[in-house]
Amino acid sequence: MLSSNKEEECRSMTYRRRNILYLIEKYLEENGFRSIANILQKEAKLLQDYEICDNVDLDSIYLEYLSYYKIKFGKYPQVIKKIKDPVKVTISNISKKTPPPSKKEETPQEPSSPELTDALRIIPVSHEHGDGFVKGAVRFAAIEGTIDRCDLFFLPEWRDIAESIQSTIVKKTFNVGWNDVCGNSKAVKILRESVEIPFKHPDLFTDVLKPWKSLLLHGPPGTGKTLLARITCSESLGHATFFNVSSSMVTSKWRGESEKIIKVLFQMASHYNPSIIFFDEIEGLTSKRDRISDHEASKRFKNEFLQHLDGLEETKGIFVLASTNLPWEIDAAFLRRFERKVLVQLPNVDERVKLFEKFLNDLLVKDKERLHIIAEKCEGFTGDEIRIVCKELGMKKINMVYNSPSKSASISYDDLLNLVETVEPTGGAQIEKFIEWSKKYEK
Structure with a gap:
């Protein structure tokens, strides 16, 4: 009985060593070390009748080990370390002693190869609080050199992902503020509670009461x-790192690549905290998972996304802001993870008057009475449709000046009214569906 157990143990050990050798050989070939891979194949007598499965490689095994160690011990393992005093072994012929080189003859030294740990270094962002929100130049995070306290970026593939995510950090102000919003006071209130107050008065929040x-x-x-997102970005400059993430940035055609991208995104946001991650048109990333047409790779990505939104590891200092035109297409698990869901309403009559005054600027002499009459006829118009109407009126004046330079170009409120009557509003036909949906989730 004992002998059979020993034989089985030896057999399993042999299989394990053989599989490890096959994995090493494939890794060497994929990274360009073909000569070393051929030597390993001959020395280990690896047969060509076997190949590695498509879902197994050394990188994935290494990353799974890092994740397991992080969950179990709360930190990433130290896989390698630099030798402080390396011992150099030289073989010399005692009978034939070569004279030491003269001082004049300097032996050329080969350029030192970079250390394996010289992959990436993340410089933390300086979030200095001033008297108000910074509107000018702000020092932002930069990725360069070697990595600091973040083992996930050790491999070259992680470094490439981090560099691509680096480009999503917004480094400029859009010159807009909370006063530029016409209406939607509820959305503005919640955004200021989430972004402005925690950054300016962090002492108001405790372990129990969190933003x-x-x-x-x-x-x-x-x-x-999207305008609210721009304002949030402008108002948070100097206080938080703003990531503007599109669907194309976090999706990839390669197997398992999308999961890596979303993982690195949240790791970088956590390192640069406080951070704001903005997902525009998020329904493309968070559609329902029970659809028959949904691919297995899409389900894996969504599961990884859910883990980072609200999983075992708590994400501190990260605020996730998302927008959508199709909230009913979002999976229920993602909806649960959004603490607040706010409907961005259509402007009312008074707000439409303010929008006309803003977009018309100096095109017409301001007449609030006429503007109020026109605004009443714009029921169901969105703010962007009002902007387009005013732009069309401005283009009409430009065409008049261009076609008849000698004549004075003049436009009137009647021209504006005629343009308004030609527009078919799109928001009015959809708003009822959004209001009905919001009753289920909004507080």
């Missing part, structure tokens, strides 16, 4: 969801 960590803006196209 909002996620917000979903939904509503018809053109109501100002």
Whole structure:
């Protein structure tokens, strides 16, 4: 009985060593070390009748080990370390002693190869609080050199992902503020509670009372969801790192690549905290998982995304802001993870008057009475549709000046009214569906 157990143990050990050798051989070939791979194949007598399965490689095994160690011990393992005093072994012929080189003859030294750990270094962002929000130049995070306290970026593939995510950090102000919003006071209130107050007065929050960590803006196209994101970015400059993430940035055609990208994104946001991650048109990434047409790779990505939004590891200092025109297409698990869901409404009459005054600028002499009459006829218009009407009126004046330079170009409120009557509003037909949906989730 004992002998059979020993034989089985030896057999399993042999299989394990053989599989490890095959994995090493494939890794060497994929990274360009073909001569070393051929030597290993001959020395280990590896047969060509076997090949590695498509879902197994050394990189994935290494990353799974890092994740397991992090969950179990709360930190990443130290796989290699630099030798402080390396011992150099030289073989010399005692009978034939070569004279030492003269001082004049300097032996050329080969350029030292970079250390394996010289992959990436993340310089933390300086979030210095001033008297108000910074509107000018701000020092942002930069990725360069070697990595600091983040073992996930050790491999070259992680470094490439981090460099691509680096490009999503917004480094400029859009010159807009909370005063530029017409209406939607509820959305503005929640955004300021989530972004402005925690950064300016962190002492108001405790371990029990924490600021909002996620917000979903939904509503018809053109109501100002992206404008609210721009204002949030401008108002948070100097206090937080703003990641503007698109669907194309976090999706890839390669197997397992999308999961790596979303993981690195949240790791970088955690390192640069406080951070804001903005997902525009998020329904493309968070659609329902029970659809028959949904691919296995898409389900794996969504599961990874859910883990980072609200998983075992708590994400501190990260605020997730998202916008969508199709909230009913989002999976229920993602909806649960958004703490607040706010409907971005259509402007009312008074707000439409303010929008006309803003977009018309100096095209017409301001007449609030006439503007109020026109605004009443714009029921169901979105803010963007009002902007387009005013732009069309401005282009009409430009064409008049261009075609008849000698004549004075003049436009009137009647021209504006005629343009308004030619526009078919899109928001009015959709807003009822959004209001009905929001009753289920909004507080």
